[in-house]
Amino acid sequence: MTERARDIPDTGVAEEEVVGLASELIRIDTTNTGDPETVVGERAAAEYVAAKLAEVGYETTYVESGAPGRGNVVARLAGSDPGRGALLVHGHLDVVPADASEWSVHPFSGAVQDGYVWGRGAVDMKDMVAMSLALARRLKRDGITPKRDIIFAFLADEEAGGHYGAQWLVENRPDLFEGATEAISEVGGFSITVKDGVRAYLIETAEKGIAWMTLRVRGRAGHGSMIHEDNAVTKLTEAVARLGRHRFPLVLTDSVREFLAGISELTGIQFEEDDLEGSVAKLGNIARMIGATLRDTANPTMLNAGYKSNVIPSLAEATVDCRILPGRQEAFERELDEILGPDVEREWVGLPPLETTFDGPLVDHMTASIIAEDPAAKTLPYMLSGGTDAKSFAQLGIRCFGFAPLQLPADLDFSALFHGVDERVPVDALKFGTRVLDRFLRNC
Numbered sequence: 001m002t003e004r005a006r007d008i009p010d011t012g013v014a015e016e017e018v019v020g021l022a023s024e025l026i027r028i029d030t031t032n033t034g035d036p037e038t039v040v041g042e043r044a045a046a047e048y049v050a051a052k053l054a055e056v057g058y059e060t061t062y063v064e065s066g067a068p069g070r071g072n073v074v075a076r077l078a079g080s081d082p083g084r085g086a087l088l089v090h091g092h093l094d095v096v097p098a099d100a101s102e103w104s105v106h107p108f109s110g111a112v113q114d115g116y117v118w119g120r121g122a123v124d125m126k127d128m129v130a131m132s133l134a135l136a137r138r139l140k141r142d143g144i145t146p147k148r149d150i151i152f153a154f155l156a157d158e159e160a161g162g163h164y165g166a167q168w169l170v171e172n173r174p175d176l177f178e179g180a181t182e183a184i185s186e187v188g189g190f191s192i193t194v195k196d197g198v199r200a201y202l203i204e205t206a207e208k209g210i211a212w213m214t215l216r217v218r219g220r221a222g223h224g225s226m227i228h229e230d231n232a233v234t235k236l237t238e239a240v241a242r243l244g245r246h247r248f249p250l251v252l253t254d255s256v257r258e259f260l261a262g263i264s265e266l267t268g269i270q271f272e273e274d275d276l277e278g279s280v281a282k283l284g285n286i287a288r289m290i291g292a293t294l295r296d297t298a299n300p301t302m303l304n305a306g307y308k309s310n311v312i313p314s315l316a317e318a319t320v321d322c323r324i325l326p327g328r329q330e331a332f333e334r335e336l337d338e339i340l341g342p343d344v345e346r347e348w349v350g351l352p353p354l355e356t357t358f359d360g361p362l363v364d365h366m367t368a369s370i371i372a373e374d375p376a377a378k379t380l381p382y383m384l385s386g387g388t389d390a391k392s393f394a395q396l397g398i399r400c401f402g403f404a405p406l407q408l409p410a411d412l413d414f415s416a417l418f419h420g421v422d423e424r425v426p427v428d429a430l431k432f433g434t435r436v437l438d439r440f441l442r443n444c
C-alpha cells in the first residue's frame with residue numbers, strides 16, 4: 001500500500017467541487033473597469049469565498065482595502081513545521097469587463113458545456129481561485145496538515161493595479177502575510193504541447209516592469225491662423241511618433257534564455273541570436289507572449305491637447321505604456337532621453353520588473369507534482385510580459401511564481417483567452433490542476 005493510499009484520502013471531492021466553484025465564482029460579476037465608482041461584485045465574491053472557508057472550519061479575515069466594497073479574504077492553514085516560511089497562495093477575484101453581445105454564451109453565466117467552464121474570469125483567474133478554494137477546503141476537511149503554513153489570499157482590484165487589493169494590503173496589512181517566503185498565483189503552470197504527447201509546463205519566474213508614462217510638452221499659446229514656431233502639439237506628436245516607432249534592443253534575460261534552451265532541447269528548434277524574433281515566431285500560439293519578453297516596449301496609448309480648432313494650446317500630453325525588462329530601467333531611460341529630447345517632460349507610475357531563479361525545493365516540488373500527473377512533462381521557466389499582484393507581494397521579500405497548473409488541449413490558443421471573447425477553461429484542466437496542486441500543497 002502506498003503512503004498516499006494509506007494515510008491520505010483521495011482528492012476526488014475537491015476535483016468534483018472545483019468545477020462548481022469556478023462556475024459559481026464566474027456568476028458573481030466582479031467587473032473592474034479601473035474606475036472605483038463602477039465597482040461591483042468584489043464584496044459578494046469575497047463573502048462567497050469566506051463562507052466556503054468558514055463552512056469547513058477556517059477563521060477568515062475580511063478586509064476592505066481602502067474603499068467600500070473592495071473585499072479581500074485571507075485565511076491561514078497551520079503547517080507541521082513552524083520553523084519554515086509560509087507559502088502564500090493568492091488569487092484575484094476581479095475580472096475585466098466583457099461585452100455580452102460578442103460572446104457565444106453570457107460572460108457571467110458560468111455555463112458548463114462542451115467540456116469547458118465558460119465566462120469572464122475562466123482563465124483570469126477564477127480557475128485558480130476555484131482550485132485554491134477547493135484545496136483549502138479539502139485540506140481542512142480531511143484533516144491534512146501541510147509541511148508549512150499556507151496563507152490563502154483572495155484579492156480585489158488586480159486588473160487595475162491592485163491599489164485597492166494586493167498593493168493596499170502590502171502597505172497597510174503586511175501582518176496578514178507574516179512569515180511568507182514564497183508565493184504562487186496566476187499565469188503559469190499551463191501546458192504547451194511541444195510534440196505528440198509531450199507537454200512543457202511554463203512556470204512564471206519573471207515579469208516585465210510596468211511603467212505608464214505621461215509625456216508633457218509646453219509651448220506658446222496662440223491664434224491658429226498665425227505663423228507659430230512653438231506649437232506644443234507639433235513637438236509632442238513628433239516625439240511620440242519617434243518613440244512609437246523606436247525598437248529597443250533585443251535583450252536575453254536569464255528566464256527567457258532558459259526557456260528557449262528548454263524548448264530547443266524538446267523540439268530541435270534553434271534560436272539564432274541574429275534572428276531571435278524569426279525563430280520565436282515558429283513557436284505558434286505562444287510566440288506572441290514570448291516575443292513580448294525579448295525587448296522593452298513603449299506603446300503610445302493616449303493623446304490629449306487643445307480645446308478649439310483655432311487655438312494653439314500651450315500644453316500637449318501623451319500617455320505611453322512602457323514595459324521594461326529586468327535590469328533595463330537605466331538603459332531604457334537613457335534611450336528615452338535621446339528619443340524624446342530635452343523639451344518633453346515625463347512622469348511615471350508603475351511597478352518594477354521581477355525575476356527569480358528557476359531552482360530550489362519549491363520549484364522541485366512544482367515539477368514533481370506535474371510529473372506525477374503527466375509523466376512525460378517538462379517544466380520550464382518563462383517571463384510574463386504583463387504584470388500581476390506578484391509585483392506587490394515581492395515588496396514584502398516574497399519570492400513569487402506563476403503556478404496555476406492546467407493541462408491544455410494542444411490546439412487551444414490559451415493566451416488569446418485572457419481578457420478575450422469566449423474566455424473558457426477545460427473542465428479536465430481544472431481537475432488536473434486540482435490534483436497537481438493537491439500534491440504540491442501537501443508536500444512543498
Ligand SMILES: [Zn+2]
Nearest residue numbers: 124125158186
Ligand atoms: Zn489575472
